[in-house]
Amino acid sequence: MSNGTTDTSSGTMIAGRLNVETGTFAMKEVPIPEPGPGFVRVRVGAAGVCLSDVHLIQGLLRPQFLKGSEVTLGHEVAGTVDLPGAGVTSVAPGDRVVVQAGYEHNGVTLTMGVDYDGGWAEYLVVPAGVLVPLGEDIPFDQASIIPDAVSTPWGAIASTADVRAGEAVGVWGIGGLGAHGVQLLRLIGAAPIIAVDPIPEARERALEFGADIALDPMAEDFSAAMKAATGGRGLDVALDFAGVDAVRSQAINCLGLRGRLVLVGLSGKPMTINDSTGFSYARKQIRGHYGSEAHHVPQLVSLTRLGRLDFAKSVSARIPLADAEAAVKALDAKEGNPIRLVLIP
Ligand SMILES: NC(=O)c1ccc[n+]([C@@H]2O[C@H](COP(=O)([O-])OP(=O)(O)OC[C@H]3O[C@@H](n4cnc5c(N)ncnc54)[C@H](O)[C@@H]3O)[C@@H](O)[C@H]2O)c1
Ligand SMILES: [Zn+2]
Numbered sequence: 001m002s003n004g005t006t007d008t009s010s011g012t013m014i015a016g017r018l019n020v021e022t023g024t025f026a027m028k029e030v031p032i033p034e035p036g037p038g039f040v041r042v043r044v045g046a047a048g049v050c051l052s053d054v055h056l057i058q059g060l061l062r063p064q065f066l067k068g069s070e071v072t073l074g075h076e077v078a079g080t081v082d083l084p085g086a087g088v089t090s091v092a093p094g095d096r097v098v099v100q101a102g103y104e105h106n107g108v109t110l111t112m113g114v115d116y117d118g119g120w121a122e123y124l125v126v127p128a129g130v131l132v133p134l135g136e137d138i139p140f141d142q143a144s145i146i147p148d149a150v151s152t153p154w155g156a157i158a159s160t161a162d163v164r165a166g167e168a169v170g171v172w173g174i175g176g177l178g179a180h181g182v183q184l185l186r187l188i189g190a191a192p193i194i195a196v197d198p199i200p201e202a203r204e205r206a207l208e209f210g211a212d213i214a215l216d217p218m219a220e221d222f223s224a225a226m227k228a229a230t231g232g233r234g235l236d237v238a239l240d241f242a243g244v245d246a247v248r249s250q251a252i253n254c255l256g257l258r259g260r261l262v263l264v265g266l267s268g269k270p271m272t273i274n275d276s277t278g279f280s281y282a283r284k285q286i287r288g289h290y291g292s293e294a295h296h297v298p299q300l301v302s303l304t305r306l307g308r309l310d311f312a313k314s315v316s317a318r319i320p321l322a323d324a325e326a327a328v329k330a331l332d333a334k335e336g337n338p339i340r341l342v343l344i345p
Contacts, residue, residue, distance in 0.1 A: 015072040016120035016324040016343075018057060025057045025073070027322055033117065033125040035085035040128050042099060045140030046318070047119035048076030048149055049341045050176060051243060052266060054332045056114065060268045065108060065115040073324075074343070075101040075112045077119030078134060078143035088128045096140075100130040100297050101147045109291065119144075120324050122345045132297050138304055141318055141342045142311040145176070146300050148291070149340050150311070152264060153181035153241065154300055155292035157188065161237045161262045165189030170226070170235045170254055172217070173242030173265060174202040176340045179209055179314065181241055186210030187308060190237075194229050196250075197242075201337040217250060226254050233257075240265045249274060252284065260285040314339050321345040 017028045035041045053073050055061040063071060077099040081091045091097065099119065102111040112118045112126065134143055157163045169190040171181050174197040185193045186209070195206030195214040203214035213229050215222055227234070234256025240247050243265025251261050252273060263286065273279050273286075303309045316338035319327045327341045 013122035014322060015117070015122075016074065016321070017070050018073055019070050020056075020063055020066065021069040023057065023059050025325060025328070027324060030072075030121075032123050035083055035125045037086040038088060038128055039085040039125050040081055040088055040091060040131060041083040041085075041123055041125050042077070042079045042097060042131070043082040043123055044077055044119050044121060044345050045079040045096075046077075046144040047074040047321075047343045048145040048176070049324075049327045049331050049343060050076060050148055051331060053113070054328055055243070055266060055268070057328060061114075061266060063114045065110055071114065072117035072119075072121050072124070073113045074118035074120035074124075075114065076144050076148045077112070077124065078140045078146075079119070081131070082123060084128065090128050091131055091133075096134040096136065097131040098134055098143050098146050098297060098301065099124070099126055100132060100294070101151075102291055103127055103130050111291070120321060120343055122321070132301055134301060135305060138301070141315045141344070143301075144342055145311060145314055145340045146304070147297050149176040149314070150180045150184075150300050150309075151292035151296045152289075153177050153239070154184050155296050156239060156262050156264050156289045157181065157184050158296070159293060160287050160289040161239065161260060163188060163190050163237050166191055167236035168192055168194070168230045168233065168256070169237045169239065170194045170196060170251065171206070171211070171239050171241060172196045172247045172251055173240065173244070174206040174214075175241065177264060178239075178241035179205060179339045181239055182206050182209045182211050183309065187303075192229055194226065194235070199334065199337055205339070217247070222250075223253070230256065235259050237262065243267050245269050245271070252279065252286070255282065255284045258283050258285070260287055262287050262289050264289045315342050317341050318344050
């Protein structure tokens with residue numbers, strides 16, 4: 001393993017590689033990548049594990065723009081600039097950075113750790129434009145989850161759903177994305193914030209993070225409780241942070257007049273609107289959401305440095321990179337009800 005000062009040009013590193021043809025995930029020894037012009041090599045400080053990684057390994061999600069059949073997973077990364085490629089002047093070796101999870105290229109969105117090699121590795125190479133300066137005060141494990149576990153709900157709330165202060169918002173799924181969604185809704189003044197999750201510990205943490213009420217989606221009195229919580233009006237916004245089919249029909253039913261459902265969870269399955277006439281009468285909307293816009297991660301880094309956000313409780317465990325497979329299994333099985341598990345090279 002390199003400490004960043006040794007010669008890495010001829011070295012190798014370990015990386016968590018998924019073969020998308022066979023569905024096999026394994027730690028492999030691979031060459032340390034070289035940055036071409038305009039690209040930067042980053043030494044990974046920490047990398048988060050997302051349910052999308054589980055979906056990718058299970059074959060529920062498939063890369064659309066991957067060249068070849070193997071990719072290093074990991075789209076939540078913070079670390080240190082190791083080697084800027086030719087022409088890069090925006091960062092210098094030693095700079096602490098977070099890495100945006102993707103970028104637009106030739107009219108399509110490429111996602112790191114999906115369409116090109118990501119951060120479940122000791123090093124990764126990315127375009128200079130995706131690096132966001134971190135400063136000295138946010139530790140790498142907390143910073144790594146900002147792109148995605150925090151920025152995706154922030155993009156969904158602030159842009160796609162366009163949530164306004166005072167609006168009633170339901171949040172389905174209080175895992176990595178949803179636990180941050182609740183904090184961000186609190187920040188921008190949504191009220192009431194109604195958290196929905198079948199796991200009691202997830203409901204408890206929702207209340208701790210600022211939800212007004214937390215409901216069990218399986219409870220018999222769920223609809224009545226939701227109605228009561230919104231004074232009979234229904235939700236202005238429903239956010240799907242679960243990626244579970246049942247959430248969508250339940251959430252559509254909870255929407256009030258002009259209510260909008262934002263699909264963040266990725267299930268890969270078709271969805272049906274049962275009461276399509278009621279959907280039209282109430283002028284409901286369903287909006288798709290993916291990732292975040294370029295300004296969202298810098299905004300969140302700034303909000304964190306100003307003390308408006310704190311991710312000290314978000315990192316449920318720091319797991320050695322070599323044990324990535326165990327981390328994936330733990331997230332899938334909800335062992336210890338993690339918010340985010342973070343891999344440390
Ligand atoms: N659109 C995007 O840009 C984007 C980005 C990241 C993740 N995702 C997707 O978002 C989803 C959530 O990811 P995560 O990493 O936060 O997952 P997670 O596993 O950390 O959390 C999911 C939560 O959903 C809860 N849940 C399960 N069934 C439920 C139900 N019926 N009602 C309410 N809650 C239920 C689980 O108990 C868990 O707490 C996944 O589908 C993931 O692929 C989408
Ligand atoms: Zn993700």
